[in-house]
Amino acid sequence: SQKIEQNSEALNIQEGKTATLTCNYTNYSPAYLQWYRQDPGRGPVFLLLIRENEKEKRKERLKVTFDTTLKQSLFHITASQPADSATYLCALDYNQAGTALIFGKGTTLSVSS
Amino acid sequence: GAVVSQHPSRVICKSGTSVKIECRSLDFQATTMFWYRQFPKQSLMLMATSNEGSKATYEQGVEKDKFLINHASLTLSTLTVTSAHPEDSSFYICSARDRVGGNTKAFFGQGTRLTVV
Numbered sequence: 111s112q113k114i115e116q117n118s119e120a121l122n123i124q125e126g127k128t129a130t131l132t133c134n135y136t137n138y139s140p141a142y143l144q145w146y147r148q149d150p151g152r153g154p155v156f157l158l159l160i161r162e163n164e165k166e167k168r169k170e171r172l173k174v175t176f177d178t179t180l181k182q183s184l185f186h187i188t189a190s191q192p193a194d195s196a197t198y199l200c201a202l203d204y205n206q207a208g209t210a211l212i213f214g215k216g217t218t219l220s221v222s223s
Numbered sequence: 224g225a226v227v228s229q230h231p232s233r234v235i236c237k238s239g240t241s242v243k244i245e246c247r248s249l250d251f252q253a254t255t256m257f258w259y260r261q262f263p264k265q266s267l268m269l270m271a272t273s274n275e276g277s278k279a280t281y282e283q284g285v286e287k288d289k290f291l292i293n294h295a296s297l298t299l300s301t302l303t304v305t306s307a308h309p310e311d312s313s314f315y316i317c318s319a320r321d322r323v324g325g326n327t328k329a330f331f332g333q334g335t336r337l338t339v340v
Contacts (some may be wrong), residue, residue, distance in 0.1 A: 114266075118250030119264070122228065126301045135302045142327060144239075144328065144329075151314075151334065151336065152226075152333060152334060153229070153316045153318075153332050153333050153334045154267070154329075154331050155331070156328040156330070159327065159328055199266070199267070201329075203327060209272075210257040210269045210272060210318070211257075211318070211329050212269070213259075214266060215264075215265060215266040216266065
């Protein structure tokens with residue numbers, strides 16, 4: 111059966127360190143993989159998208175890698191700040207008209223000062 | 224950027240009544256919108272795909288007679304929870320994808336916290 115796993119439910123790190131979140135999937139072949147941020151009681155907000163033929167994508171302090179052989183994506187936040195504390199969701203995307211994103215359970219990141 | 228607006232953000236209703244949630248795409252046309260439900264510390268679970276001008280497509284296990292979806296225009300989809308029961312209490316989120324220029328990212332509404340008492 112199809113499955114998306116994000117490595118841990120919670121991750122606690124100190125301010126200034128790099129947070130690394132993992133997303134693994136089985137029995138999918140997505141065209142894209144996306145990462146979203148969700149704050150409590152709010153809808154998700156788009157962060158980054160990476161295509162199946164891309165190895166790495168960067169945006170400011172964020173970096174995403176995508177290994178279609180391992181079926182894994184890593185999401186990094188460098189120089190983390192308390193404001194980065196939130197739940198981060200990975201989502202698989204078939205990029206077909208009318209198809210929804212499929213989400214992992216998310217990892218809740220807490221950055222302490 | 225594209226914005227999706229969802230209303231209301233919170234609603235409390237009595238068991239047996241119906242509740243309507245609206246989802247609007249504010250600056251783009253969405254032929255397709257998606258409705259998700261999220262329980263505490265759980266993933267967003269897709270409930271149904273709302274298609275403008277036609278019937279919604281429901282995911283397995285989602286009762287179409289209980290969760291009525293109407294997508295009457297290119298900017299508005301509604302979800303009506305009929306005869307609500309306490310087990311329907313959850314966080315409901317709508318989403319739309321703006322595909323202009325090959326952009327595939329999804330925009331989400333603010334979510335609706337439904338509490339059935």
